[in-house]
Amino acid sequence: MIFPPDYVCRYDEKIMRLANMIGRKKAGIKPGGKGSLQWEDPEYVILEAGVTEDMADVGLCLGSYEKHSAAEVAQMLNKPEDWCHEELMKLAVYGACFVNNINGIDMFWTETWIPGTMEMIVNNMDNIRKYPIVAYAMEAYGRVRGPLSSGAFPIGVGLMRVIPIESAIHGESRRADYEEISKYLEENTIFSVSNCSCRTDREVMGEGCGHIKEDMCIQMGHAAEYYIRTGRGRQITRDEAYAILRKAEGNGLMHEIPNTDGSGHTHAICNCCGCGCLSLRTAAMFKNVDMVRSNYTAKIDWQKCVACGQCVENCPVNALKLGQKLCSSAPVVKNITTAITPRDEDWTEDKWNPDYRLNRENVVDTGTAPCKTNCPAHIGVQGYIKLAAQGRYVEALDLIKKENPLPAVCGRICNRKCEQACTRGAIDSPVAIDEIKKFVAQLELDKASRVIPEKRFDTNSHIKIAVIGAGPAGLSCAYYLALDGYSVTVFEKEKRLGGMLTLGIPEFRLEKNVVAAEIDIIKEMGVVFQTSVEVGKDITLDALRKQGYAAFYVAIGAGGGRKLGLKGENAAGVYTGVEFLRRINSGEELTLPGKTIVIGGGNVAVDTARVATRCHSESVDIYCLESRSQMPASEEELEEAETEGIRLHNGYGPKAILSENGHVTGIELKKCLSVFDENGRFAPVFDESDTITVAADHIILSVGQTIQWGDLLNGSTACLNANQTIAADAFTYQTGQPDVFTGGDCYTGPRFAIDAIAAGKQGAISIHRFVHPGHSLVLGRDRREYKALNTEAAVIEEYDNTPRQKPDTLDRADVGSFADSRGILTEAQLKAETSRCLGCGAVILDEYMCLGCGQCTTKCKFDAIHLERRYDGEGIEFTELKPVIIKQIVKRKAKIAVKKVKKVFGAV
Structure with missing residues (x-):
């Protein structure tokens, strides 16, 4: 067992007996002996941290899943009832037992370790502060027990179970009500919300993944009563519960429920991520997907898929990857479904994926659409071209702004790396991608048609972030931090905002009203701008720290x-x-x-x-x-x-x-x-x-x-390279000063606006993680590594022979004027130009790894991915689980034996 080096175990036989009882070990076994839990086991460690012998005494009277009152415990122990009630409440507050008021009497009982006791212990924030070892114990439990469960649970009866996002199974004729989140909310009358215990656990261990823990897990019925009474959660209404679920779904999270209360029953709904959830680790790390999967699996309609990448980037367990739709004269990866699984294999450590939070892949080995690959921001180009073709301009703009908050600017000055790589260029001319973006982004310039995005989080507004420099990198970082709900102030030393966009590019290439319009949107999101303030001269980083700024993004450009x-x-x-x-x-x-x-x-x-x-x-x-x-x-x-x-x-x-x-x-x-x-x-x-x-x-x-640093970094441990760019980590953009991040030209040297914009978003991601203690800057983070398909091997059998469309030059600007004379495609031209896209990429699914959560379906704007019911598993009560597991283990061993025999005879 791996615990912090300063951990010292307290050997207490009474507490060990309590651990054995909760774990349903045989009564009377010697603590620490044969058949007992061991002193280093997480079940013992999580109790010994904060359970006293008096608490253990009353706990031992409860039994497993047996409800008892303080009066009954008092009779068993021959102790005063008030004393027993006090100790039982201490045990309940600690998290080692439930308490509910049933018919006017407080009743106490214990349940299984997970889901149950361990989450309850970790969800007590006082425990986390006093006894951080409890978080290590909870993590260790799944890490040690997880491999033992590989292949042992039939589909549907795992201790935790994925429930599809309900909108993803809308219209599914074979759906059952126990697979609908709404059923559980409508059948209950009392609700609470608490922090996510898994993310709390990860934070304590310094392994947070960027998904925040606050207001994440919903309890119902007896669990809600317990959470409210013991201070673990706050009471909410049914409508608030629905709102929490909707926000979680929008933020890329999926739903799981404790699956030990019997079919159609549960006491909680968890909003989970694949990089933090300890239950989903069973699937992602140990590849034991059947333990947690729903009855559904995704199915892709390749004719409709446009490889925008939204499903890939939101899949909790990396079951989706971008691939190639075009025919090819070279081999192309078409199938990525995991073939070796614990269903019929001895599941040894070499078959696990221990680095699943670091080795996520977005693209198959043979590559995907070159436009998305070559774009520094990896915008879903195919996706917004298709949306524009369908006249869905607001949705097209929304897809662009997931990676680029300045699309109107880029529609005028981008260096068009996407077009340079476009497969269509080998036939005649590349698709006019930038002109399509420019058309769509006109929505940004009209106040009446602007869309101000909804903030992703409601819990970050108390955290102040300073962005230094209002150029493309700084504006991008400010936008995405504001989207995450932070209080952002941008300090700009010039009188005008925009950096090189306003001061380094002439009007005939980029009119300043275009820059101002997109900055106005950032202002409407709550970002504050202070001009004529040179950080290092007018105010220092240390002074800003004293004002409460938690992190800094340095993006002063190369002016x-x-x-x-x-x-x-x-x-x-x-x-x-x-x-x-x-x-x-x-x-x-x-x-x-x-x-x-x-x-x-x-x-x-x-x-x-x-x-x-x-x-x-x-x-x-x-x-x-x-x-x-x-x-x-x-x-x-x-x-x-x-x-x-x-x-x-x-x-x-x-x-x-x-x-x-x-x-x-x-x-x-x-x-x-x-x-x-x-x-x-x-x-x-x-x-x-x-x-x-x-x-x-x-x-x-x-x-x-050149980069004009002035006194900005005075007193800082951030340092400069020989060429005067600032030194920082190439992935996280963190400098030598931990709270200072950077990006744009002051980091790379002079490049293009889209490079700075891409860096700004990554800087925002790093800052979001940094300001939440215990979060890693890298674990569970998309590395944005893309590979283009082999365009030379592409076999293009037919295509629309429409020539590349060019916007007219505007009459308003004579040669020699500072006005921008370049026009915009007409709507008819837009339709013609979007028809020229060859649709190079598509998504490929690993059907085994798919959990059937429905995230992909909710993110797809093209009706290209659906959930299909493949299984008919149902949950059962925990007390009935043992014979089911024994039967499954016997069946699995038989499958493994048969497969080995077949291998001997060359049949597999």
């Missing part, structure tokens, strides 16, 4: 311009690209008469060149190291620049800037022979003898960005 150390680069008329754009976007009226040279090949360089034409430059030329095909700037942007008269010169790098009387007059450039080395790393090689000199009145150096 400084970079120079190259060239001779003459400090002359008047030389700007960095970032500085130049900031001044323009801040409203400064700059004019650049004469000739302007821009150095750089990225989108920022092209933006600065296009802005320069709007600042009255006579001519604008771009010089860059890369060939046109190597340039980081998009081809669309290059074409727009050339349309505006900007000339592009590839294969040149700056050597020196020329000046007279302190003002720039030109630039000397040298020929670039290669930009990258054999490993693809930036390592330019020049011919220093091959130079040209170009006259210039203004030079804009758009060759990179």
